[in-house]
Structure formats: C-alpha cells, structure tokens
Amino acid sequence: MKKQKLAVVFAALLTMVGFSSCLNGETDPTVSPKEFMKVNGGVGYYSFTSSSGYTITPANMSALKDVQLSTSYAYVIYSYDSSLMELNEDKSATINAVVGIRDGWAMPRATVEEDGNAPIYSLQNNTELIYYYGYPAYLAYYDKYNLFIPITYYYDSSEKSGEDSEESGADIDTHSFALYYDSEEASDKGTLLMHLRHKVINPDTKRDKTNTESFHFNIAAVLSAYTAKTGISMPDKIVIEYEESQTSSYDNTISNKLEFEYKSVFEENIANN
Numbered sequence: 001m002k003k004q005k006l007a008v009v010f011a012a013l014l015t016m017v018g019f020s021s022c023l024n025g026e027t028d029p030t031v032s033p034k035e036f037m038k039v040n041g042g043v044g045y046y047s048f049t050s051s052s053g054y055t056i057t058p059a060n061m062s063a064l065k066d067v068q069l070s071t072s073y074a075y076v077i078y079s080y081d082s083s084l085m086e087l088n089e090d091k092s093a094t095i096n097a098v099v100g101i102r103d104g105w106a107m108p109r110a111t112v113e114e115d116g117n118a119p120i121y122s123l124q125n126n127t128e129l130i131y132y133y134g135y136p137a138y139l140a141y142y143d144k145y146n147l148f149i150p151i152t153y154y155y156d157s158s159e160k161s162g163e164d165s166e167e168s169g170a171d172i173d174t175h176s177f178a179l180y181y182d183s184e185e186a187s188d189k190g191t192l193l194m195h196l197r198h199k200v201i202n203p204d205t206k207r208d209k210t211n212t213e214s215f216h217f218n219i220a221a222v223l224s225a226y227t228a229k230t231g232i233s234m235p236d237k238i239v240i241e242y243e244e245s246q247t248s249s250y251d252n253t254i255s256n257k258l259e260f261e262y263k264s265v266f267e268e269n270i271a272n273n
Contacts, residue, residue, distance in 0.1 A: 051141070052088050053088075071101055075099045077137050101188045104177040106217045110184070118203055120153055125260050151196075175198065178195060
C-alpha cells in the first residue's frame with residue numbers, strides 16, 4: 001500500500017491541511033485532512049469548524065464519548081469519501097484523532113519582571129515538528145485574530161505519567177505562555193512587535209527534556225491597541241521576541257526573535273472586515 005501526502009495552504013501561506021490516500025490499483029477516494037479546528041458542543045455532541053468555514057459532524061460520535069475537550073480549538077484528523085463530498089462543505093466524517101490545543105494569553109501592556117521565570121528553547125516558523133501527542137505542530141492562523149504558535153520548551157521527564165518517552169508528564173501542565181504588546185515601544189512601521197514570556201510552577205526544578213507544542217493565542221485586544229496607537233488596521237508582519245536558552249536555567253537567556261507575514265495572508269479579506 002502506497003501512501004501519498006499532499007499539503008494544501010489555507011489563505012495562501014500558513015494554515016496547512018494534510019491529505020493522505022491509499023492506492024490499490026485505483027485511487028481510493030477516502031481522504032484524511034488534518035487541521036486546527038474550532039470546537040463546538042460538548043461531550044457526546046462535538047462538531048468542529050474549519051478556518052474555511054465548513055463544519056465537520058462526527059459520523060462516529062460514540063467513539064468520542066470519553067473525549068473531554070476543555071479548549072476552544074483542537075487539532076483534528078478526519079476521513080471522508082471525496083467522491084461524494086467536497087472539502088469546503090459541511091459534512092459528516094469519521095474522526096480519527098482529536099487533540100485539544102491549550103490557550104496562551106495576549107495582552108496589550110508592557111512586560112514586567114514577574115511575567116516570565118523560565119526560558120524557551122526555540123520558536124518555529126512553518127516547520128512541522130513532533131510534540132508529545134505525536135502530531136505535527138506548525139505556525140498557523142485560524143483567522144486574523146487567532147494564531148497557533150509552536151513552542152519548544154524544557155520539561156521535567158522524571159514526573160512522566162507513563163512509560164512512553166513521548167507521553168506527557170505532570171510537569172507539562174505547569175507551563176503557561178503569554179504575549180505582550182507595549183504600545184509605547186518603538187518598532188518598525190508596519191510591524192507588530194510582541195514579547196512572549198514563559199512561566200512555570202517550581203522554576204528552580206531542573207528540566208532535562210524538550211517538548212514542542214502548539215499554543216493558541218487570541219490577539220484581538222493586541223490588534224485593537226496596535227491600531228489605536230498607529231492608525232494601521234493590519235500590520236505587514238508580526239515579530240515575536242522571546243527569551244531563549246540552551247538549558248532550562250533562566251539565568252542564561254538571550255533575546256531572540258521570530259518574524260512572519262501577517263497582512264499578506266489576509267489582504268484579500270480586508271475589504272470585508
């Protein structure tokens with residue numbers, strides 16, 4: 001059985017949807033998209049809405065009876081018959097896997113010392129990575145207000161909840177991330193500069209492993225503050241400054257930056273927003 005993987009880019013740049021199909025002499029019309037989706041409903045009554053606007057209703061809802069999603073967004077892998085249904089339409093589909101995406105915060109204020117107490121190993125742009133659930137993590141937009149950022153950080157593997165080396169431990173849940181925008185800070189015209197800070201419980205604990213996980217950030221309040229300050233409704237690009245280190249110690253951080261496009265991703269929709 002030969003597997004093919006295709007990539008589709010939503011809004012021309014960043015939101016990537018994967019497809020796979022099997023070939024048995026003839027092309028199998030079953031496709032399996034993978035994407036960040038908005039979570040609707042609750043346990044036993046979930047549905048998932050794509051960034052393109054269509055909604056997936058699980059055909060195998062009973063298989064999700066034990067899935068409890070406490071997040072607004074999830075990474076969803078689902079399958080359907082492409083000979084009967086189009087991609088960009090509401091449909092019933094088989095949910096193969098679903099993973100809740102944890103939320104970060106985005107605040108329109110300057111950073112203070114108490115905002116961070118742990119370093120970040122790295123940020124990634126447009127690169128598929130494997131994090132502890134075993135699914136890809138990549139930079140993506142759901143819409144112009146909701147952004148998913150893959151963050152690699154240190155965690156304590158001695159507190160693992162299972163024997164699988166990719167399985168998360170208790171320490172994973174002690175990490176939180178926030179973006180800060182200081183309207184009084186100078187930046188290049190057309191650039192939205194935000195500072196990413198990492199906080200963790202028990203910051204003095206030595207953390208010996210790295211984990212990469214996509215976090216969701218709603219930047220609506222930041223964009224509003226940016227527009228009020230600059231008169232620009234949409235920045236050309238976003239720059240995220242973060243505190244990087246090659247160890248888990250917060251004493252040896254250096255400042256690094258990740259830069260990516262913003263306005264060009266959404267410029268076709270500017271007139272309608």
